[in-house]
Amino acid sequence: MSRTDILIIGSGVAGLSVAIKMAEQRQDINITVLSKTLESETNTSWAQGGIAAVWNLEKDDHQKHIEDTLVAGDGLCDPEIVRFVIEEGPTRVKELIEWGARFDKEDDGRFDLGMEGGHSENRILHYKDITGKEIQRTLSAKAKSYNNIKVLEHLYAVNLITQHHLGRNLTRLSNDIECYGAYVLNKETNEIETLLAKATVMCTGGSGQVYLNTTNPLIATGDGIAMVYRAKGRLANMEFVQFHPTALFTTTNENPDFLISEAVRGFGGILKTPGGEEFMQKYDERLSLAPRDIVARAIDNEMKVSGEEHMCLDCRHLDQQEFLEHFPNIYEKCKSLGIDPFVDMIPVVPACHYICGGIKVDAYGQSSIKHLYAAGECTCTGLHGANRLASNSLLEGLVFGDRIAQSVLKEINHLKWNEDIPDWDAEGTSEPNELVLLHQSWKELKSIMSYYVGIVRSDIRLKMALNRLHLLFLEVEELYNNSKISPQLCELRNLITIAYLITRGAQMRKESRGLHFTIDHPNQFDYLETTLM
Numbered sequence: 001m002s003r004t005d006i007l008i009i010g011s012g013v014a015g016l017s018v019a020i021k022m023a024e025q026r027q028d029i030n031i032t033v034l035s036k037t038l039e040s041e042t043n044t045s046w047a048q049g050g051i052a053a054v055w056n057l058e059k060d061d062h063q064k065h066i067e068d069t070l071v072a073g074d075g076l077c078d079p080e081i082v083r084f085v086i087e088e089g090p091t092r093v094k095e096l097i098e099w100g101a102r103f104d105k106e107d108d109g110r111f112d113l114g115m116e117g118g119h120s121e122n123r124i125l126h127y128k129d130i131t132g133k134e135i136q137r138t139l140s141a142k143a144k145s146y147n148n149i150k151v152l153e154h155l156y157a158v159n160l161i162t163q164h165h166l167g168r169n170l171t172r173l174s175n176d177i178e179c180y181g182a183y184v185l186n187k188e189t190n191e192i193e194t195l196l197a198k199a200t201v202m203c204t205g206g207s208g209q210v211y212l213n214t215t216n217p218l219i220a221t222g223d224g225i226a227m228v229y230r231a232k233g234r235l236a237n238m239e240f241v242q243f244h245p246t247a248l249f250t251t252t253n254e255n256p257d258f259l260i261s262e263a264v265r266g267f268g269g270i271l272k273t274p275g276g277e278e279f280m281q282k283y284d285e286r287l288s289l290a291p292r293d294i295v296a297r298a299i300d301n302e303m304k305v306s307g308e309e310h311m312c313l314d315c316r317h318l319d320q321q322e323f324l325e326h327f328p329n330i331y332e333k334c335k336s337l338g339i340d341p342f343v344d345m346i347p348v349v350p351a352c353h354y355i356c357g358g359i360k361v362d363a364y365g366q367s368s369i370k371h372l373y374a375a376g377e378c379t380c381t382g383l384h385g386a387n388r389l390a391s392n393s394l395l396e397g398l399v400f401g402d403r404i405a406q407s408v409l410k411e412i413n414h415l416k417w418n419e420d421i422p423d424w425d426a427e428g429t430s431e432p433n434e435l436v437l438l439h440q441s442w443k444e445l446k447s448i449m450s451y452y453v454g455i456v457r458s459d460i461r462l463k464m465a466l467n468r469l470h471l472l473f474l475e476v477e478e479l480y481n482n483s484k485i486s487p488q489l490c491e492l493r494n495l496i497t498i499a500y501l502i503t504r505g506a507q508m509r510k511e512s513r514g515l516h517f518t519i520d521h522p523n524q525f526d527y528l529e530t531t532l533m
């Protein structure tokens, strides 16, 4: 059993922001950050386009960014949350710059602000097409400069510890659930350790690995959301899954799919059929720069109608030197596959990219479970509503990281460890000897979600998905109860929970809104969140 004042599960933009902002103010508390693989293996590291913040006050203002976010969110954003994230955002980005983050500049020294779909002004700060890597590098270096932040790699959080582990029967109606830390699988020793914390912050990122095509790295298995669901915490809006319209199409089933950033369309890239015809005029007057959900549905429809395996992004008319300066990484990736963006159109398909729903938190990241906070992609803060505006998620991680630090530090002196927590009970379990079953179930799960709960949904498809998910759930629970657990088994189990939550949320929402589009309920009716019990 070990003890830490603050346990942060996740080392991406959200987790490291919380840690740094706490350590800045208190060097006398110990802060433990967990990564289930390497510290830098995060969705954050993969972000390409950039971070949205109002910067050029001659042309832009907070109100415009707020309006763009609300429009994208399609009636489901929390206006107060949107307001403060956008107003506080530039200050958080300035801090990031002070800590050493580089963003591209124009010749006159001003930031080169990019444009992305759904934004009414150029306001995306970026570093070439590897902004996320730059942010991860900056935050990791800053975190290292504090002696009281310990980043531990290869530690896999399995479950949150609550009164359930003291023998109490908790339900989703219990309003006094408390979190005492987490059970954590040490991947080196294969033992489950008890990690007690006075306050725990969930920053486990996204869930993209629940679909066949995804831009999310392998770590994005929805662990934090599933852990909070098992601990009977409140979640919301899980049906709103953002599919990025332009992942690079390959014939080799790469996982993850490589992203062709929206910034390429902002830069002038045009969507066309493989035959070279433009098609976006049929769907939206903003053409290739329409919001992601519209573009993803348009591409999906064009592929279904024509039977083509992909659509294309035409960059052949763009200035080659500028393209190379802005998108060196994208250019290299295309070239490595024999595609020359100046000669060939880039083949693209939609891929699961971001989940807007998750752990429901308040304006200071407090979840429905006491002493449990959450930030980043695993949360539902109210910023994104039914659809996330491009480049708003890194911003959300920074702003909520700061707010959680403020809030936790106010109460930390009054918090104690719960010393009665029992060790993990592995009695009656044996070494798993059927790993092939996990592999098969994982493939089945991804297929169910991609074919039945994808970009365009229907009542019958959702029902069929739930039937199949139920079978998978029973099989995997049996494995879980009888085997010594492994990260692979836990991730599969968590992804089945995520799949269930997305599908149930989609079934409950009898309307089409934002990222949730169903042919059986094409109109909009209510403005409520879906809360899953």
Ligand SMILES: Cc1cc2nc3c(=O)[nH]c(=O)nc-3n(C[C@H](O)[C@H](O)[C@H](O)COP(=O)(O)OP(=O)(O)OC[C@H]3O[C@@H](n4cnc5c(N)ncnc54)[C@H](O)[C@@H]3O)c2cc1C
Residues within 6 Å of the ligand: 009, 010, 011, 012, 013, 014, 015, 034, 035, 036, 037, 038, 039, 041, 042, 043, 044, 045, 046, 047, 048, 049, 050, 051, 052, 131, 132, 155, 156, 157, 158, 203, 204, 205, 206, 215, 216, 217, 219, 223, 224, 259, 353, 354, 375, 376, 377, 378, 390, 391, 392, 393, 394, 395, 397
């Ligand atoms: C290809 C791509 C491009 C993107 N581009 C942009 C962009 O341009 N702008 C933008 O704003 N957003 C972008 N996004 C989205 C954005 O990157 C993410 O939403 C954001 O980085 C999430 O940050 P996070 O801190 O919540 O999670 P992550 O950065 O994903 O970090 C998750 C952390 O949790 C840890 N973890 C997970 N489960 C466990 C467990 N069980 N035990 C221990 N540790 C665990 C992981 O090891 C990791 O350290 C992009 C995403 C992708 C995939």
